Amino acid sequence: EILFQETYHQPTYEQVHRAGPKRNFDYHLTAFDRAHEAGIGDVGGGVLFGLADPRFEVLALMIHNEHLDECFHSGFHTISVPRLCAASGMSLADFPHLVDDATFERVVAIIRLAVPFTGMILSTRESHEMRGKLLKLGISQISAGSSTEVGGYAKRARNEAANPQFYVNDKRDALDILSELMDDGYIPSFCTACYRSGRTGDRFMSLAKSGQIKNVCLPNALMTLTEYATDYGGEAFRAKAFAAIGQNLPGIANERMRAKAAENIEQIKRGAHDFYV
Ligand code: SF4
Structure with missing residues:
Protein backbone atom coordinates (compact mmCIF):
# COMPACT_ATOMS: atom_id res chain seq x y z
CA GLU A 1 0.00 0.00 0.00
CA ASP A 173 9.65 6.97 -23.38
CA ALA A 174 10.46 3.89 -21.29
CA LEU A 175 12.89 2.35 -23.80
CA ASP A 176 14.97 5.56 -23.96
CA ILE A 177 15.19 5.78 -20.18
CA LEU A 178 16.05 2.08 -19.78
CA SER A 179 18.68 2.35 -22.49
CA GLU A 180 20.33 5.28 -20.74
CA LEU A 181 20.28 3.49 -17.38
CA MET A 182 22.22 0.64 -18.99
CA ASP A 183 24.66 3.13 -20.55
CA ASP A 184 25.30 4.39 -17.00
CA GLY A 185 25.99 0.86 -15.75
CA TYR A 186 22.64 0.18 -14.04
CA ILE A 187 20.55 -2.97 -14.57
CA PRO A 188 16.87 -1.96 -14.84
CA SER A 189 14.76 -4.52 -12.99
CA PHE A 190 11.06 -5.31 -13.37
CA CYS A 191 11.11 -7.72 -10.46
CA THR A 192 8.07 -8.19 -8.20
CA ALA A 193 9.27 -11.50 -6.77
CA CYS A 194 9.01 -10.52 -3.09
CA TYR A 195 5.32 -9.67 -3.29
CA ARG A 196 4.59 -12.78 -5.31
CA SER A 197 6.45 -15.15 -3.04
CA GLY A 198 5.24 -13.72 0.26
CA ARG A 199 8.53 -12.02 1.19
CA THR A 200 6.72 -9.05 2.71
CA GLY A 201 6.54 -7.16 6.01
CA ASP A 202 9.03 -8.17 8.72
CA ARG A 203 10.19 -11.18 6.65
CA PHE A 204 11.29 -8.83 3.87
CA MET A 205 12.77 -6.30 6.29
CA SER A 206 15.05 -8.85 7.98
CA LEU A 207 16.44 -9.87 4.54
CA ALA A 208 16.78 -6.22 3.45
CA LYS A 209 18.45 -5.03 6.67
CA SER A 210 20.97 -7.89 6.62
CA GLY A 211 21.71 -7.28 2.92
CA GLN A 212 20.83 -10.90 2.03
CA ILE A 213 18.10 -9.71 -0.33
CA LYS A 214 20.73 -8.86 -2.94
CA ASN A 215 21.25 -12.61 -3.50
CA VAL A 216 17.85 -12.75 -5.20
CA CYS A 217 17.61 -9.17 -6.56
CA LEU A 218 20.36 -9.60 -9.16
CA PRO A 219 19.13 -12.88 -10.74
CA ASN A 220 15.59 -11.48 -10.75
CA ALA A 221 16.76 -8.25 -12.36
CA LEU A 222 18.62 -10.11 -15.10
CA MET A 223 15.71 -12.44 -15.83
CA THR A 224 13.07 -9.71 -15.89
CA LEU A 225 15.21 -7.45 -18.06
CA THR A 226 15.66 -10.35 -20.50
CA GLU A 227 11.89 -10.77 -20.63
CA TYR A 228 11.26 -7.05 -21.16
CA ALA A 229 13.90 -6.78 -23.89
CA THR A 230 12.62 -9.90 -25.65
CA ASP A 231 8.98 -8.76 -25.56
CA TYR A 232 9.29 -5.00 -26.14
CA GLY A 233 12.78 -4.06 -27.32
CA GLY A 234 13.91 -3.41 -30.87
CA GLU A 235 17.05 -5.03 -32.21
CA ALA A 236 19.44 -2.36 -30.83
CA PHE A 237 17.77 -2.35 -27.39
CA ARG A 238 17.89 -6.14 -27.18
CA ALA A 239 21.57 -6.22 -28.14
CA LYS A 240 22.40 -3.63 -25.44
CA ALA A 241 20.31 -5.43 -22.80
CA PHE A 242 21.71 -8.88 -23.58
CA ALA A 243 25.28 -7.52 -23.43
CA ALA A 244 24.59 -5.92 -20.01
CA ILE A 245 22.96 -9.14 -18.77
CA GLY A 246 25.99 -11.20 -19.91
CA GLN A 247 28.37 -8.80 -18.14
CA ASN A 248 26.42 -8.92 -14.89
CA LEU A 249 25.65 -12.65 -14.73
CA PRO A 250 29.05 -13.51 -13.13
CA GLY A 251 28.07 -11.13 -10.29
CA ILE A 252 25.61 -13.73 -8.95
CA ALA A 253 27.72 -15.10 -6.10
CA ASN A 254 25.99 -18.45 -5.58
CA GLU A 255 27.12 -20.91 -8.26
CA ARG A 256 23.86 -22.90 -8.43
CA MET A 257 21.79 -19.72 -8.54
CA ARG A 258 24.02 -18.35 -11.32
CA ALA A 259 23.66 -21.54 -13.41
CA LYS A 260 19.88 -21.59 -12.92
CA ALA A 261 19.56 -17.90 -13.87
CA ALA A 262 21.66 -18.47 -17.02
CA GLU A 263 19.45 -21.42 -18.00
CA ASN A 264 16.26 -19.41 -17.38
CA ILE A 265 17.60 -16.44 -19.38
CA GLU A 266 18.14 -18.69 -22.41
CA GLN A 267 14.59 -20.05 -22.06
CA ILE A 268 13.17 -16.51 -21.79
CA LYS A 269 15.00 -15.51 -25.00
CA ARG A 270 13.17 -18.42 -26.67
CA GLY A 271 9.78 -17.09 -25.48
CA ALA A 272 9.31 -18.49 -21.95
CA HIS A 273 7.95 -16.08 -19.29
CA ASP A 274 7.73 -15.37 -15.60
CA PHE A 275 10.79 -16.84 -13.90
CA TYR A 276 11.71 -15.51 -10.46
CA VAL A 277 13.38 -16.60 -7.24
S1 SF4 B 1 13.84 -9.64 -5.12
FE1 SF4 B 1 14.76 -7.59 -4.90
S2 SF4 B 1 14.06 -6.47 -6.73
FE2 SF4 B 1 12.73 -8.26 -6.51
S3 SF4 B 1 10.95 -7.51 -5.37
FE3 SF4 B 1 12.44 -8.38 -3.87
S4 SF4 B 1 13.66 -6.60 -3.22
FE4 SF4 B 1 12.59 -6.00 -5.09
Whole structure:
Protein backbone atom coordinates (compact mmCIF):
# COMPACT_ATOMS: atom_id res chain seq x y z
CA GLU A 1 0.00 0.00 0.00
CA ILE A 2 1.40 3.38 -0.98
CA LEU A 3 -0.14 6.47 0.61
CA PHE A 4 1.46 9.90 0.67
CA GLN A 5 1.13 11.96 3.81
CA GLU A 6 1.67 15.00 1.52
CA THR A 7 2.93 16.98 4.55
CA TYR A 8 3.50 16.13 8.21
CA HIS A 9 3.02 19.79 9.16
CA GLN A 10 -0.57 19.82 10.40
CA PRO A 11 -1.44 23.53 9.80
CA THR A 12 -0.13 23.24 6.21
CA TYR A 13 -1.90 19.90 5.77
CA GLU A 14 -5.22 21.44 6.79
CA GLN A 15 -4.63 24.43 4.54
CA VAL A 16 -4.15 22.25 1.43
CA HIS A 17 -6.87 19.68 2.27
CA ARG A 18 -9.92 21.86 2.63
CA ALA A 19 -12.64 19.24 2.24
CA GLY A 20 -13.31 15.57 1.73
CA PRO A 21 -12.32 12.41 3.63
CA LYS A 22 -8.59 13.18 3.36
CA ARG A 23 -9.01 16.38 5.40
CA ASN A 24 -8.71 14.53 8.74
CA PHE A 25 -4.95 14.77 9.52
CA ASP A 26 -4.93 12.23 12.38
CA TYR A 27 -6.94 9.67 10.43
CA HIS A 28 -4.60 10.01 7.44
CA LEU A 29 -1.48 9.85 9.63
CA THR A 30 -2.59 6.57 11.24
CA ALA A 31 -3.61 4.85 7.98
CA PHE A 32 -0.48 2.65 7.96
CA ASP A 33 -1.18 1.44 11.51
CA ARG A 34 -4.61 0.28 10.34
CA ALA A 35 -3.07 -1.26 7.20
CA HIS A 36 -0.59 -3.28 9.30
CA GLU A 37 -3.35 -4.32 11.73
CA ALA A 38 -5.38 -5.50 8.72
CA GLY A 39 -2.46 -7.66 7.51
CA ILE A 40 -0.86 -5.41 4.88
CA GLY A 41 2.84 -5.84 5.59
CA ASP A 42 4.38 -3.55 2.96
CA VAL A 43 3.57 0.15 3.23
CA GLY A 44 5.11 3.01 1.28
CA GLY A 45 5.08 6.62 2.46
CA GLY A 46 6.16 9.96 1.14
CA VAL A 47 5.68 13.69 1.35
CA LEU A 48 5.26 16.30 -1.34
CA PHE A 49 8.44 18.35 -0.85
CA GLY A 50 7.70 22.05 -1.20
CA LEU A 51 4.60 22.26 1.01
CA ALA A 52 6.42 22.75 4.36
CA ASP A 53 9.98 23.07 5.67
CA PRO A 54 11.91 20.10 4.15
CA ARG A 55 13.97 19.63 7.35
CA PHE A 56 10.75 19.13 9.33
CA GLU A 57 9.37 16.75 6.67
CA VAL A 58 12.50 14.53 6.62
CA LEU A 59 12.57 14.29 10.43
CA ALA A 60 8.84 13.52 10.55
CA LEU A 61 9.23 10.84 7.86
CA MET A 62 12.00 9.18 9.87
CA ILE A 63 9.98 9.34 13.11
CA HIS A 64 7.01 7.79 11.29
CA ASN A 65 9.31 5.08 9.94
CA GLU A 66 10.66 4.41 13.43
CA HIS A 67 7.13 4.17 14.85
CA LEU A 68 6.13 1.57 12.23
CA ASP A 69 9.35 -0.36 12.83
CA GLU A 70 8.81 -0.41 16.60
CA CYS A 71 5.13 -1.36 16.45
CA PHE A 72 5.08 -3.71 13.45
CA HIS A 73 8.77 -4.66 12.93
CA SER A 74 8.55 -3.22 9.43
CA GLY A 75 9.12 0.43 8.58
CA PHE A 76 8.42 1.93 5.17
CA HIS A 77 8.98 -0.50 2.30
CA THR A 78 9.40 2.50 0.01
CA ILE A 79 9.63 6.25 0.44
CA SER A 80 8.56 8.49 -2.45
CA VAL A 81 10.08 11.92 -2.90
CA PRO A 82 7.86 13.97 -5.23
CA ARG A 83 8.68 17.69 -5.36
CA LEU A 84 6.04 20.38 -5.83
CA CYS A 85 5.96 21.53 -9.43
CA ALA A 86 3.65 23.61 -11.59
CA ALA A 87 0.14 22.20 -12.04
CA SER A 88 -3.00 23.37 -13.76
CA GLY A 89 -5.01 25.84 -11.65
CA MET A 90 -2.24 26.82 -9.19
CA SER A 91 0.69 29.21 -8.87
CA LEU A 92 4.03 28.23 -7.35
CA ALA A 93 4.26 31.77 -5.93
CA ASP A 94 1.73 30.69 -3.26
CA PHE A 95 4.24 28.22 -1.73
CA PRO A 96 7.08 29.68 0.40
CA HIS A 97 8.86 26.35 1.03
CA LEU A 98 9.75 25.33 -2.54
CA VAL A 99 12.82 23.10 -2.53
CA ASP A 100 15.74 24.04 -4.79
CA ASP A 101 17.88 21.43 -6.55
CA ALA A 102 20.78 21.48 -4.07
CA THR A 103 18.45 21.08 -1.06
CA PHE A 104 16.55 18.31 -2.84
CA GLU A 105 19.80 16.43 -3.50
CA ARG A 106 20.60 16.68 0.24
CA VAL A 107 17.11 15.43 1.14
CA VAL A 108 17.56 12.32 -1.04
CA ALA A 109 21.08 11.64 0.29
CA ILE A 110 20.00 12.04 3.95
CA ILE A 111 17.03 9.68 3.56
CA ARG A 112 19.27 7.15 1.80
CA LEU A 113 21.80 7.26 4.65
CA ALA A 114 19.07 7.04 7.31
CA VAL A 115 17.25 4.04 5.77
CA PRO A 116 19.72 2.28 3.41
CA PHE A 117 17.40 -0.75 3.02
CA THR A 118 14.28 1.21 1.93
CA GLY A 119 13.32 1.65 -1.73
CA MET A 120 13.27 5.30 -2.81
CA ILE A 121 10.92 6.31 -5.62
CA LEU A 122 11.31 9.32 -7.91
CA SER A 123 8.64 10.55 -10.30
CA THR A 124 8.77 11.76 -13.90
CA ARG A 125 8.30 15.31 -12.59
CA GLU A 126 12.08 15.66 -12.28
CA SER A 127 14.20 16.57 -15.29
CA HIS A 128 16.43 14.11 -17.09
CA GLU A 129 19.49 15.75 -15.51
CA MET A 130 18.12 15.70 -11.94
CA ARG A 131 17.11 12.06 -12.26
CA GLY A 132 20.68 11.15 -13.24
CA LYS A 133 22.06 12.97 -10.18
CA LEU A 134 19.47 11.58 -7.76
CA LEU A 135 19.98 7.98 -8.93
CA LYS A 136 23.60 8.33 -7.84
CA LEU A 137 22.51 9.72 -4.44
CA GLY A 138 20.12 6.93 -3.54
CA ILE A 139 17.01 6.69 -5.70
CA SER A 140 16.24 3.03 -6.48
CA GLN A 141 12.97 3.24 -8.42
CA ILE A 142 11.88 5.62 -11.17
CA SER A 143 8.82 5.86 -13.35
CA ALA A 144 8.97 6.20 -17.12
CA GLY A 145 6.48 7.22 -19.77
CA SER A 146 4.03 8.33 -17.06
CA SER A 147 0.73 10.13 -17.51
CA THR A 148 -0.45 12.50 -14.75
CA GLU A 149 -3.98 12.77 -16.11
CA VAL A 150 -6.96 10.78 -14.84
CA GLY A 151 -7.64 8.28 -17.65
CA GLY A 152 -4.47 9.50 -19.39
CA TYR A 153 -3.17 6.08 -20.49
CA ALA A 154 -6.47 5.23 -22.22
CA LYS A 155 -6.39 8.62 -23.99
CA ARG A 156 -2.80 8.01 -25.06
CA ALA A 157 -3.81 4.61 -26.51
CA ARG A 158 -6.54 6.41 -28.50
CA ASN A 159 -4.02 9.11 -29.63
CA GLU A 160 -6.10 11.85 -27.95
CA ALA A 161 -4.58 15.13 -26.70
CA ALA A 162 -3.44 15.10 -23.05
CA ASN A 163 -4.62 17.47 -20.30
CA PRO A 164 -2.24 16.67 -17.42
CA GLN A 165 -2.86 17.55 -13.74
CA PHE A 166 0.75 18.63 -13.45
CA TYR A 167 3.64 18.92 -15.82
CA VAL A 168 6.12 16.15 -16.42
CA ASN A 169 9.74 17.16 -17.04
CA ASP A 170 11.20 13.89 -18.30
CA LYS A 171 9.12 13.10 -21.40
CA ARG A 172 11.31 10.31 -22.80
CA ASP A 173 9.65 6.97 -23.38
CA ALA A 174 10.46 3.89 -21.29
CA LEU A 175 12.89 2.35 -23.80
CA ASP A 176 14.97 5.56 -23.96
CA ILE A 177 15.19 5.78 -20.18
CA LEU A 178 16.05 2.08 -19.78
CA SER A 179 18.68 2.35 -22.49
CA GLU A 180 20.33 5.28 -20.74
CA LEU A 181 20.28 3.49 -17.38
CA MET A 182 22.22 0.64 -18.99
CA ASP A 183 24.66 3.13 -20.55
CA ASP A 184 25.30 4.39 -17.00
CA GLY A 185 25.99 0.86 -15.75
CA TYR A 186 22.64 0.18 -14.04
CA ILE A 187 20.55 -2.97 -14.57
CA PRO A 188 16.87 -1.96 -14.84
CA SER A 189 14.76 -4.52 -12.99
CA PHE A 190 11.06 -5.31 -13.37
CA CYS A 191 11.11 -7.72 -10.46
CA THR A 192 8.07 -8.19 -8.20
CA ALA A 193 9.27 -11.50 -6.77
CA CYS A 194 9.01 -10.52 -3.09
CA TYR A 195 5.32 -9.67 -3.29
CA ARG A 196 4.59 -12.78 -5.31
CA SER A 197 6.45 -15.15 -3.04
CA GLY A 198 5.24 -13.72 0.26
CA ARG A 199 8.53 -12.02 1.19
CA THR A 200 6.72 -9.05 2.71
CA GLY A 201 6.54 -7.16 6.01
CA ASP A 202 9.03 -8.17 8.72
CA ARG A 203 10.19 -11.18 6.65
CA PHE A 204 11.29 -8.83 3.87
CA MET A 205 12.77 -6.30 6.29
CA SER A 206 15.05 -8.85 7.98
CA LEU A 207 16.44 -9.87 4.54
CA ALA A 208 16.78 -6.22 3.45
CA LYS A 209 18.45 -5.03 6.67
CA SER A 210 20.97 -7.89 6.62
CA GLY A 211 21.71 -7.28 2.92
CA GLN A 212 20.83 -10.90 2.03
CA ILE A 213 18.10 -9.71 -0.33
CA LYS A 214 20.73 -8.86 -2.94
CA ASN A 215 21.25 -12.61 -3.50
CA VAL A 216 17.85 -12.75 -5.20
CA CYS A 217 17.61 -9.17 -6.56
CA LEU A 218 20.36 -9.60 -9.16
CA PRO A 219 19.13 -12.88 -10.74
CA ASN A 220 15.59 -11.48 -10.75
CA ALA A 221 16.76 -8.25 -12.36
CA LEU A 222 18.62 -10.11 -15.10
CA MET A 223 15.71 -12.44 -15.83
CA THR A 224 13.07 -9.71 -15.89
CA LEU A 225 15.21 -7.45 -18.06
CA THR A 226 15.66 -10.35 -20.50
CA GLU A 227 11.89 -10.77 -20.63
CA TYR A 228 11.26 -7.05 -21.16
CA ALA A 229 13.90 -6.78 -23.89
CA THR A 230 12.62 -9.90 -25.65
CA ASP A 231 8.98 -8.76 -25.56
CA TYR A 232 9.29 -5.00 -26.14
CA GLY A 233 12.78 -4.06 -27.32
CA GLY A 234 13.91 -3.41 -30.87
CA GLU A 235 17.05 -5.03 -32.21
CA ALA A 236 19.44 -2.36 -30.83
CA PHE A 237 17.77 -2.35 -27.39
CA ARG A 238 17.89 -6.14 -27.18
CA ALA A 239 21.57 -6.22 -28.14
CA LYS A 240 22.40 -3.63 -25.44
CA ALA A 241 20.31 -5.43 -22.80
CA PHE A 242 21.71 -8.88 -23.58
CA ALA A 243 25.28 -7.52 -23.43
CA ALA A 244 24.59 -5.92 -20.01
CA ILE A 245 22.96 -9.14 -18.77
CA GLY A 246 25.99 -11.20 -19.91
CA GLN A 247 28.37 -8.80 -18.14
CA ASN A 248 26.42 -8.92 -14.89
CA LEU A 249 25.65 -12.65 -14.73
CA PRO A 250 29.05 -13.51 -13.13
CA GLY A 251 28.07 -11.13 -10.29
CA ILE A 252 25.61 -13.73 -8.95
CA ALA A 253 27.72 -15.10 -6.10
CA ASN A 254 25.99 -18.45 -5.58
CA GLU A 255 27.12 -20.91 -8.26
CA ARG A 256 23.86 -22.90 -8.43
CA MET A 257 21.79 -19.72 -8.54
CA ARG A 258 24.02 -18.35 -11.32
CA ALA A 259 23.66 -21.54 -13.41
CA LYS A 260 19.88 -21.59 -12.92
CA ALA A 261 19.56 -17.90 -13.87
CA ALA A 262 21.66 -18.47 -17.02
CA GLU A 263 19.45 -21.42 -18.00
CA ASN A 264 16.26 -19.41 -17.38
CA ILE A 265 17.60 -16.44 -19.38
CA GLU A 266 18.14 -18.69 -22.41
CA GLN A 267 14.59 -20.05 -22.06
CA ILE A 268 13.17 -16.51 -21.79
CA LYS A 269 15.00 -15.51 -25.00
CA ARG A 270 13.17 -18.42 -26.67
CA GLY A 271 9.78 -17.09 -25.48
CA ALA A 272 9.31 -18.49 -21.95
CA HIS A 273 7.95 -16.08 -19.29
CA ASP A 274 7.73 -15.37 -15.60
CA PHE A 275 10.79 -16.84 -13.90
CA TYR A 276 11.71 -15.51 -10.46
CA VAL A 277 13.38 -16.60 -7.24
S1 SF4 B 1 13.84 -9.64 -5.12
FE1 SF4 B 1 12.73 -8.26 -6.51
S2 SF4 B 1 10.95 -7.51 -5.37
FE2 SF4 B 1 12.44 -8.38 -3.87
S3 SF4 B 1 13.66 -6.60 -3.22
FE3 SF4 B 1 14.76 -7.59 -4.90
S4 SF4 B 1 14.06 -6.47 -6.73
FE4 SF4 B 1 12.59 -6.00 -5.09
